[in-house]
Amino acid sequence: MRSTKPTPWRAITGGAFFSLHSLPGLTLILVVLLCIVLGATLYLYAKTKEMQRLSKSRKKEFEKTRLAEYLSEFDSTKLASLRTGLKPALPAVLLFSAAFLSPFTSFAQAPVTSASILKEPGMIILMILILIPVLFGIILMGVKISRIATQFRTRQSTDEEEQFKNYLATLSKEEVEEALARREQALNYRPDAHAMTGTAPASDKRGLLHNINTEAALPLTPPKKRAASRPPVDPALARLVVWYIGCAAFWLLFGTTVGEYIGIKFVAPDADHVSWLSFGRLRPVHTNAVFWGWASLGMLGLGYYIVPRVSNTALFSIKKGWYSLVLINAAVVLGSCCLMGGINNGGGEYREYIWPVMLLFGVGIVLTLENFYRTIGRRTTHEIYISNWYIVSALIFVLVITLVAYLPWWQDGLGETIVQGYWMHQGVGMWFMLFTLGIVYYFLPQQLNKPIYSYSLGILAFWTQILFYTVIGTHHFVFSSIPWWLQTTAIVGSVGMIIPVTAGTTNFLLTIRGSWHSVASSYTLPFFLAGIIFYFTGSMQGTAEAFRSTNLVWHFTDFTVAHSHLTMYGIISFFLWAGIYAVLPRLTGKEAPQSIIGAHFWLALIGLLFYTVPLMIGGTLKGVLWAQGRPFIDGVVLMAPYWLWRAIGGSLMWLSHLLFCYNLYRMVAGSALFTRDSSFKKQQAHGVLSRP
Amino acid sequence: MEFFHDHKKLFRAAFLFFLVLTLFACILPALDEQKNNATLPGSTPLSEDAAQGKLVFIANGCVACHTQQVRNVDMDKTWGSRPSVAADYAGIHRTDVWRNTATLMGTERTGPDLTNIGARQPAASWQLMHLFNPRSVVKESIMPAYPWLFTMKETPGKEDVVVSVPDEFLDGTTGKVVATKEALQLVAYLQSLKQTELPGDGPVPAFLELSKKRAPDAGGGAAASNGDAEAAKGAQLYTTYCQTCHQSDGQGLKGAFPPLKGSKVVLDDNPELMVNIIINGYTGRMSEGFGAMPAVGTLNNLKPEEITAIMNHEKSSWGNDAKKVDVATIEKFIKSIKK
Structure with a gap:
């Protein structure tokens, strides 16, 4: 029987895997989303652990034996700042914002429903829709926590620097000056301009250089490498x-x-x-x-x-x-x-x-x-x-x-x-x-x-x-x-x-x-x-x-x-x-x-x-x-x-x-390949490709 | 592995591997198909003219755009009353010593499927006009014109088949367009393309239902209250079944197909004649030079609600403003006509 009425799209797609009516497809999306949430949670856990560890180690006393080690890590700027006694600015304290806590509340309210309702595609779509903002919230939280961790680390090193300065104050002035001068001299070392190249003028005695671009003008297209010279091919085959x-x-x-x-x-x-x-x-x-x-x-x-x-x-x-x-x-x-x-x-x-x-x-x-x-x-x-x-x-x-x-x-x-x-x-x-x-x-x-x-x-x-x-x-x-x-x-x-x-x-x-x-x-x-x-x-x-x-x-x-x-x-x-x-x-x-x-x-x-x-x-x-x-x-x-x-x-x-x-x-x-007198021997003598 | 370093063994292995796969993926299934299929009892071999016409069809590469296969899917219902089956092609053999079997199933549908074109559009006059220049009947068509299948004659003889081509498609040449033997043979071939009825009283194989849950029938007679939807449906059905002759403006084509705009039959409050023409075709205006109308309704198995939609579209378009009809009335008329 003839039917010319518009056929519903669903009827002709035959229920694609990722359609709104496919239970397995939707479930897969849900599972993927949940996996991401789980991954994010594990990441947050690891970060928190790291921060705890950092705050513990911060309390440790400065080790006096590490002077040489510290000095060797100094670059010229740090050295200068130390000498002038300049103190680096303390980082601003960051607070947990209410905004980024809010996804947690919605996460805590993840729908708890009976098994039969859970099987409804509509319900699964709903859960996916809820999970998407939760997911973004968690990602945002991850970013923020990672930033706080960085700030913790910065603050820790600042404190360490402070302790180091205090320690330096306990040493004799000559002792410190000498150590700093030695480091400064090492940092200021510059090699001689000809140390690596020598003073003789450059020349290519073995003919190793190819494709030298001598054009000074700005080219319309970037020059590409030219074809490499290869052993000659039998001209009969080449033809x-x-x-x-x-x-x-x-x-x-x-x-x-x-x-x-x-x-x-x-x-x-x-x-x-x-x-x-x-x-x-x-x-x-x-x-x-x-x-x-x-x-x-x-x-x-x-x-x-x-x-x-x-x-x-x-x-x-x-x-x-x-x-x-x-x-x-x-x-x-x-x-x-x-x-x-x-x-x-x-x-x-x-x-x-x-x-x-x-x-x-x-x-x-x-x-x-x-x-x-x-x-x-x-x-x-x-x-x-x-x-x-x-x-x-x-x-x-x-x-x-x-x-x-x-x-x-x-x-x-x-x-x-x-x-x-x-x-x-x-x-x-x-x-x-x-x-x-x-x-x-x-x-x-x-x-x-x-x-x-x-x-x-x-x-x-x-x-x-x-x-x-x-x-x-x-x-x-x-x-x-x-x-x-x-x-x-x-x-x-x-x-x-x-x-x-x-x-x-x-x-x-x-x-x-x-x-x-x-x-x-x-x-x-x-x-x-x-x-x-x-x-x-x-x-x-x-x-x-x-x-x-x-x-x-x-x-x-x-x-x-x-x-x-x-x-x-x-x-x-x-x-x-x-x-x-x-x-x-x-x-x-x-x-x-x-x-x-x-x-x-x-x-x-x-x-x-x-x-x-x-x-x-x-x-x-x-x-x-x-x-x-x-x-x-x-x-x-x-x-x-x-x-x-x-x-x-x-x-x-x-x-x-x-x-x-x-x-x-x-x-x-104009190739020699097609001129009458070309012969294999002649080709061999000259090399097929003349070098530029 | 040493095996891979022996060119004889390596290439022999690749060759045999490919040959065995070829045997199972191609040759054996092909042999099976040709051995275990026979033509349907109701099928008739091509007439001599139609067979010659098929050669014209092949020579001009028509298969590049026209398929001849009704697939077992919903959307192919437009092209036939049932899906094509292997038996439909079983009677096609090697063309001659030079040329291979031409099932002409095709792989591209730039133009319509032709499996059932002999039933869908049986009018030779339309086919000839369409072949001379498709745009003379279907404005939007991109099919090539085949003027070399026609000759121009100032005074056509009695036996000549004259094609009424609108002047704008004659490129300024004068005279009458006369179909050559090849054109008539090609049309004979097209007219021969009809689906053979399956034998016995068994159910016709249904088109594949690709989804168990079908949307409820939105266009049935009960839905007539939804006037816009019905009008849109009527317009679509008109485009599919009527427009190639009566044209989108309802004006028809002079000397070929009569206008529906202002037509007495269409505007008549009594729909009986109009229903009869749609169901049985019409030869009443051939004396005026118009072609015979095929039995569009019967040939395409149009349902009463579809015929009603087409009629209402024609009664209310292009300035026509006749009283609309309802499905119940039309169904009654159809029953009495078919008795």
Whole structure:
């Protein structure tokens, strides 16, 4: 039967834990409040004890043997005040105010009621409300008592000083004068200006100093550390990596230009009436171009640098690297053309490329996988560095999920939906996220010039990521007609993701700990830091979205779009930029202008926030409006301003990509890497990076 | 552990671990779903036109904004008379050798759900106008226009389906808007999207009650004393069920949907004809060039109090000032009409 009357909010939240009607939730709040009260009471008890002890010790006689000890604690001011016989002012006496005693009275009157009434949520709310002012009173009292204790201590030391003076009066004048003069002389000692440095002029005979800023003018942006000089990289490999990154950057610009345009279409739906530019066709062009073009090629490019490096050997086959690059590029070109021409696989998100197109991508991945695997096979290090765990596993897993998603034997009816949920989430978690984590495990310690905080945490995150992430796909179809148990498994898996995400975030942050100054003075580390923050918040947001209660409000709304950008852009893209800015200077010997890298960072970050925050707010409001049974079109009207903000944020992001491409040009153009006569030997002779 | 230093063992272990999880989280449940589900006895396969229309639907990426799943929750009651079940999708197979199965369940609802659109909005004339430019019928819509599914003809032939598009949406071009084969096929597909009735006399699966304690029915007939609440409800119901054709100003659209403002039927003190039109639909003004009205009340299972609220809204808005009706009277009429 139809019902269009507004549904009460309670009916659709399903009794959230912290709602006004949830007994366990309220009880928890009450218990927490009581614990705080107990803690405060214990603190007060300890303070009172301390004061008692102080007042006792005050009565003790001054010990004459402690003259030398006292003198050694004197600084020049005290010495002077002693000599002039100046007495420090006595502290004002503080009284217990009636105001701060009053909470005690209300605390004493804590409600005593029968058990049955206590179980009423209303009664518990009342108790919480009473406890809150009591709590503030106790905190206030704690502060005051702590202040009185300090004053006690001050007064005690003043008294002690007085006694000391009296004692001095009993000694002979010469004796005192001599002791004081000795102390004064010690205090007045100043070392010679050249005692430490010597008198010879400074010179850097061993060439240890770098990055000397000789500019006297006030700079617009603070100068950051320049890329460090590193051992040269095989120019053939370097060219391959640069090409991967260059292609990735092209697809980023292409994909986000399309994205920007379809974002504008939410505000101006009649911007054009051309079939191949219509929203439904361009949306998958955007998503697939940034997935398989930008993110995948960017990751692979960095992977081609990392895998041989941490294996301490040469890449197995540079040729196969080129084949892989060509195949994946071909897939994105053909795929985009097909989609705009109206040829797609049937509408499953991120699975819009038809299988012949995706086959090219798959073969490209197989070539790279073989390449990396064989490189690791002939490594000269004993262990397999954690980056390689993540990178090679991601390559294996993306092949598995592509096969599962494109093979036809389990795709009839709802089978397709279950596979769809699996595909779109494993694509994100087992390909992009896993690979990118591998990149971070290499570049973050490298940029900080210190080892990763914990290798074991990295391993824990690796296995738990596989365990939990694999099962969470169907949380995209909560409340749909796929089996209920499968939805529940997905929700449980989503909660389990807290383990790998926390492990990863903790590991990264603890690696940075102690080197926060490096973040401020580096132009790559801010990208890492932003990525780490989005890694934690974005992933946790995913967990929050998976619950049935939150799904009711957020599912099908623009909240999901905000989430996917927070993660694919905030995590993956920021980490990729970090890696690219770190690796390119050491391949090409050229750096991008720091101010434009900074502009790229801030535009991307601010743009992303302008993009996601309004969509999250609007998405939530739309979900609530739907739950109230309001007409659908009301939700469209409601979203209009939020879609405008999204377009503005998207424009900032797009602008930042223009800057990124310019930076890329500056890092590559004119590099010896691409001039004909460049050879490995010549590079070795000169060092890849000329020192400034 | 030495195990972690052997790349063959390490990556084989990761691969097998992932494969086993994949098997249990994806492949086996998917195989189970396709094996243990069959289409409902009452379901009819897509007609040839509708099947072609589905391909137009897929090609243009309509699934990006339109879901086809009525979830088992209160708020989805607007989109169907029952929650979708696995059997609803059981008849969907691989499209062709190039393209995968298209259940088109979707993951985003920027536009309305289409599970039951064939029942909710069966009028082809409306669908065609809406496809040519959605804003010609729904002012606030942000759906793309699909003018490339139409051609302009100065003198349409007999068999041509002419769409009455308001001049402001023609961009200054002259002639009549004629639907192409693709447009008609797409509309045929949309019209075919109806929920199949579950077989037998058993109870229809109810929507999930997410809270045991429901607030008492605030909008029932007994609450008519609360005039403002009833008026607001009438306005909301009008927006949901009537506005896409008769428009928010009650003026309708020239040559397509008749105005309700100043309408004889609406202003009539005897509500019988008006109730009949809402329950059974209306073809009485097709000779004037207006489209046929679908049986909105029956198709959407509107309750007597909801129909009353809609009628009172129409009788008292846009300058209309007719005598209001009460639920008891309307209920009586509905019973006699349905007999």
